[in-house]
Amino acid sequence: xxxxxxxxxxxxxxxxxxxxxxxxxxxxxxxxxxxxxxxxxxxxxxxxxxxxxxxxxxxxxxxxxxxxxxxxxxxxxxxxxxxxxxxxxxxxxxxxxxxxxxxxxxxxxxxxxxx
Amino acid sequence: xxxxxxxxxxxxxxxxxxxxxxxxxxxxxxxxxxxxxxxxxxxxxxxxxxxxxxxxxxxxxxxxxxxxxxxxxxxxxxxxxxxxxxxxxxxxxxxxxxxxxxxxxxxxxxxxxxx
DNA sequence: GGCATATTCAACCGATTGGTTGACGATCCC
DNA sequence: GGGATCGTCAACCAATCGGTTGAATATGCC
Numbered sequence: 001x002x003x004x005x006x007x008x009x010x011x012x013x014x015x016x017x018x019x020x021x022x023x024x025x026x027x028x029x030x031x032x033x034x035x036x037x038x039x040x041x042x043x044x045x046x047x048x049x050x051x052x053x054x055x056x057x058x059x060x061x062x063x064x065x066x067x068x069x070x071x072x073x074x075x076x077x078x079x080x081x082x083x084x085x086x087x088x089x090x091x092x093x094x095x096x097x098x099x100x101x102x103x104x105x106x107x108x109x110x111x112x113x114x115x
Numbered sequence: 116x117x118x119x120x121x122x123x124x125x126x127x128x129x130x131x132x133x134x135x136x137x138x139x140x141x142x143x144x145x146x147x148x149x150x151x152x153x154x155x156x157x158x159x160x161x162x163x164x165x166x167x168x169x170x171x172x173x174x175x176x177x178x179x180x181x182x183x184x185x186x187x188x189x190x191x192x193x194x195x196x197x198x199x200x201x202x203x204x205x206x207x208x209x210x211x212x213x214x215x216x217x218x219x220x221x222x223x224x225x226x227x228x229x230x
Numbered sequence: 231g232g233c234a235t236a237t238t239c240a241a242c243c244g245a246t247t248g249g250t251t252g253a254c255g256a257t258c259c260c
Numbered sequence: 261g262g263g264a265t266c267g268t269c270a271a272c273c274a275a276t277c278g279g280t281t282g283a284a285t286a287t288g289c290c
Contacts, residue, residue: 009128013121018197025201031237039290044279046238065236065287073201082133083195086140086188129248146267161248180266202267204247 004056006051008079009053016040023070024058031067119171123194125171126170132163138185139173145180 010015037047047078049069052058056075061068126132135149150160153205164184171190176183 004132005133006128006130011122012194012198013124013128015118015121016278018120020200032235040278041280042237043239043281047278050238062237064285067237071201076198076201079127081200083191083198085126086186086191087135103199131248147265155248156250157267158251158269162248165268177256177267182267 004078005082007055008057008075011057012079014048014051016045017052020045020048020052020069024069028068028070034069047063067109085093091112119193120197123172126166126172127194129163129166131160132167134162135167135184136186137164139184143185145184146184149184152189168189205218 012021020040023029023034023037031049032042033045034049035042047061047074049058054061057072059072060068061070087103120151121214131153134153137150138144138149146161146164147157149164150157164173168175172187174185174187175186
């Protein structure tokens, strides 16, 4: 029924894959460079990347010989929303939050740069 | 190394287990009652509950014959924090967010984490 | 052309997962 | 005591997972 959450959570359940995501948080990387710090074969990393891509957590684009991997953090949104529905620990009303955002951010002061 | 996130995300990767958590969000339940809506054996549900308990997502307390299952949403906190570290999808300044919360919530409905 | 580099494919392997069934141990209640 | 209810245990099964190795496919470079 809800296989998007299945694949996202399953992808996040492996520490190698979480570490890959953490690495991609800093910058886009080629498959070989992703594999370098890990004590496993390139083929294994290639499989992990395929799983992350299937979950939508990364995208892959081939330029020439090398395939670049890019983090797609939006794929975490559904999972995050699901988790927040249990959120006694994150008790905010999302509608109110979005209203807050809409009112707080002027067109010229984008979120990251806000003083 | 980081097996807490492993077990939590793995537990969340199964739709049956997520549905169980959703049910427990409404109220504590006995094992038999948890199993009732599912088209699978009681033993299967018992295993799912053991996995959720091992991940810390529920607690189980036996009173007489019946074993009561209780949601433990705090176990989601570590996973939620991990996910938010990727939080381009949550582009808001956290300070502003907390200010919003402080202003929006009356003192009687403060979240547990509020200062 | 020919070699090196980047990545995947295919076959295999052992361990784990999600499910079943049947037997079993507790507990409640008449 | 004895039957019904609650839940787990143990053994089994097919499918999936995470990894390996070796061959294959592109692509870049001299």
